[in-house]
Amino acid sequence: MNSKYPNLLSPGTIGSLEIRNKTVMCAMGMSQSDQGFVNQAVINHYAERAKGGIGLIMVEVTCVDAPVGLNTSRMLVIDDDKYIPGMAKLADAIHEHGAKCLLQISHTGRGSRRAVTGHQPVAPSAVAMPYSFMMGLSNEEPRALTIEEIHEIEDKYAQAAVRAKKAGFDGIELHSVGYYMGQQFLSSTANIRTDEYGGNPENRVRFHLNIIRKIKELCGKDFTVAVKLSAVEQGEDAGITMQDGMYYAKRFQEEGVDALEVLAGTWKKEASMEDIPDSGSPKGQAIGLCMALKMGIQQMTGKPAAIKMIGGGRAQDPAVAEAALASGQCDFIFIGKGVLVQPDLVNLIEQDREEEIRPCLGCGVCIDVQLQDGACARCSGNAVLGNGDNDYTIPPAQKPKKVIVVGGGVAGVEAARIAAVRGHQVSLYEKADKIGGQIFYAAAPPHKENMAPLIPYLEHQLEVKHVDVHLNEEITPEKILELKPDAVVCATGVLPSTLPIPGxxxxxxxxxxxxxxxxxxxxxxxxxxxxxxxxxxxxxxxxxxxxxxxxxxxxxxxxxxxxxxxxxxxxxxxxxxxxxxxxxxxxxxxxxxxxxxxxxxxxxxxxxxxxxxGDKADNALYRALEGKVPELYNIGDSAKPDSIAASVSQGYYCGLGL
CATH class of the missing domain: 3.50.50.60 (FAD/NAD(P)-binding domain)
Structure with missing residues (x-):
């Protein structure tokens, strides 16, 4: 074990669960199911993270009441026993690799869209979901639930937990963040009821407490229950104060909830100067909220908080995570996008190979393609995510080849990296004096600090994968033909475009x-x-x-x-x-x-x-080599100027196909 991070890498407990380390993969919707059923893509996605060393996996948001409670058309579902066999395969795949797993269960409430569900949304109150720039969505006015309907939904949550237990999950997590129903009951702006479910924090938390009691009764007190909680909200339509969040945390502890995964919410229609995109957001940004809830519980009860706090927010940096745990700010660390881009992140930390961890750029593609395009999640740094069955297998080459890659941007480096992993003899030529290509420009504007670490990552990958790198060398078609390669990959980037404008x-x-x-x-x-x-x-x-x-x-x-x-x-x-x-x-x-x-x-x-x-593709080398080498590929911007995600994907699958 890496002795630099004794707290992060040592075992811990949440309820009756013994977890191999203090890392938690937080639930992140992937929209990869097959009409709500677990498929091979879902299994491979989570098995790879379990294999990669994560201690506890929160499996993504799963609907307890389809179709009206769906978020996306490919959201996982657990509202019927027919989903149990697939869920059992998923739980088994996670356990096989040593991780524990909780199933995050939810109803989307006023956030569900008629275009997806075919129904008017339902919610605690007839208050439309306001536009939030953090999600880029608003919604129609929902129909307010009756008391009887609320009781029915509480039962659906409890039955979903029973199914999760039958499938072999170690527990469940109630989703109470963002635009989901759990958050809506807790919020004074979304929940304006005047009956037993609204009017004050004590009534607004009743929905959760009833669900928790029913789950404990049906699944036993040892079945782990966690809550993903917005501890505080900001913005024009904020409905949860810090005092509310502390009170809710105390009530959850009293009701036997084992852990809180703590976040903050935002309901702002427009961004201002103080808002920072994830490409520039600080490390460990939500960890302090855990400490606030701990202090609140202690002030209200006179005793230290017993409920475990899971904190994070760009906490994939092990030094940040270790400091938070060592100081007692939180008890576990959740990591989200960090393990989307690097599934074996925890193993790399344990093996003292931190330089091999691919950074999350904070680009937001993973969320945007789902909410704006209705597609499954993708990642700018991980070509496999959301591609087919999420198959991470990199088979060795049947016959090692002599491969020349021209261009040291993300497409070229990714192709070289994968080709080298497969056993090919790879040489990379870059006309500039450094690796990185267009990333230098992408990382230069304000609030792009989280993109800069990609450059040393690319450099280090070439080193550890033993790629023969030639900088300051603009290789010619003639020189390539002299070297007699088996395959040439052109990743030569772009040239600036011009316009026919006078001056x-x-x-x-x-x-x-x-x-x-x-x-x-x-x-x-x-x-x-x-x-x-x-x-x-x-x-x-x-x-x-x-x-x-x-x-x-x-x-x-x-x-x-x-x-x-x-x-x-x-x-x-x-x-x-x-x-x-x-x-x-x-x-x-x-x-x-x-x-x-x-x-x-x-x-x-x-x-x-x-x-x-804009730019135009620099494909001159590719055109000069057509028909002259055994295998020739043109990838990245030199094929078509596009995104980092497109370049990484083309590089990865080019290397895989060599």
Whole structure:
């Protein structure tokens, strides 16, 4: 065991459960089921994390009352005995690799959408779910539940727990965060009832306490029960105060709940300067809430809190986790996206191989593709997640090949990494003096600190996988043919695009700006995609007067919704002028002329004009080698400029197919 982290890696207990270490994989909806049933993709997903060393797995949010309680069309379901056999296979797969597992059970309440369920949502009160930029969703007004219906739903939760026990799960977790029904009963803004289920914190917690009592009665006191709790909420529609959260924690402890997984909630329609995207959020951001609840329980009872507190929030850094445990702020650490991107994260920590842990970028793709696109979860750093059956097998090559990879960005490094793991002899050529490619520009704008660790990760992977790396070498087609490779992978990236605008040659590229090139004080950025808008924030934070011109009617249209909303809030706060549906006509030494959708021409003063009009694929090497080498591949941006997720996926599966 790694002696640097004795608290994190030592066993612990939650209720009657003995857990091999203090790590908890928190429940994260993946939308990968087969009409609610566990399938091979679900089993492989969780088995891989159990194999990777996690102590306790909270299996993702599972519906107790379909269809009305569904979140997505591919949400797991546990409202009928027909789901038990699949759940049993899942629990067995997790236990086989030494982890314990709880099933997170829930009803989506007012958050369920008619487009998915075919029904009007139901909730404690007829209060519509407000728009929250953190989810990018709002919803229609729900129908308020009757007392009798509430009792029926309480019974459905309890019966779901019985099924989880029959399937072999070690316990359940009640979901009371975000836009799910548990949170809705606890919130004074979502729950405006005046009967026994509303009006004060004591009544608002009744729904939970009734469920917990029924579960204990049906499943036994040794069956572990946890609650995922919003300890406090902020924003216009916040309905849980810190005092409420402390009171709820105390009541849960009194009722025999074994653990609380502690988070905070946000109900803000618009982002402001204080909101930070996950790409820049701090480590261990929710851990302090555990300490607040512990203190609250002690103040109310006169005794130290007995209920176990599970804290986290970007806590995959073992030093952060160890410090939180050693200081007593929390008792266990939940890790979410960190084990989505790196399933064997805990094993790597135990083996003192932290440099091999792929960082979570905080990009938000995993959530966005589900809530905005209705797809299953994907990951920018893990090509396997959400792909088919989630098969992590990397078979050795039947015949080792001599492979040349050209390009040291994420696509090229991923292809080289996987090819080397399979036993191929891999050489990588990069014309720059460093590995990383476009990541240097992606990590340069404000609040992108969590992207920067990807670069040393890529460098280290090439080292530990024994890839022969050649920097500062722009390899030619002739040199490649001389080396007689069995396969060539072109990952040569992009070239800047140009526009047929008079004076366009006077512009500087946004990437030059992000790389430190000096600018004037009045800046016009042509192109309001993600690069243009992030460059605008970068410059506005330096005190520059910035205007962004975009032809479409939406700025940063392709960005993940939450990150886009926060970025727009920052640009508004920084006073950046955003001109949509606007066409650039001419660039002069001192101004930019543009035309709006009404046809009016505007002249904007500018001493620097920045081009952020996208990139084009640099596929010249690929074209020069076509038909001249035994195997030839073109991946990443040199095939089609796209996202980090696309580049990683293409690199991984290219390496797997060599």
């Amino acid at each position: 366009f040659s006077r512009t500087i590229n946004a990437k030059e700006v992000l790389d430190g090139k000096e600018t004037g004080e009045q800046i016009v950025i042509i192109g309001g995609g993600s690069v243009g808008c992030e460059t605008a924030e970068y410059l506005a934070e330096k005190g520059k007067k910035v205007t962004v011109i975009e032809m479409l009617d939406t700025m940063a249209e392709k960005m993940v919704n939450v990150a886009r909303t926060i970025l727009m809030g920052h640009l508004k706060g920084l006073g950046v002028t955003l001109l949509t549906s606007c066409k650039c006509l001419e660039i002069t030494d001192s101004s930019v002329a543009c035309q709006d959708k009404e046809g009016t021409v505007h002249t904007i003063p500018a001493d620097t004009v920045v081009a952020a009009v």
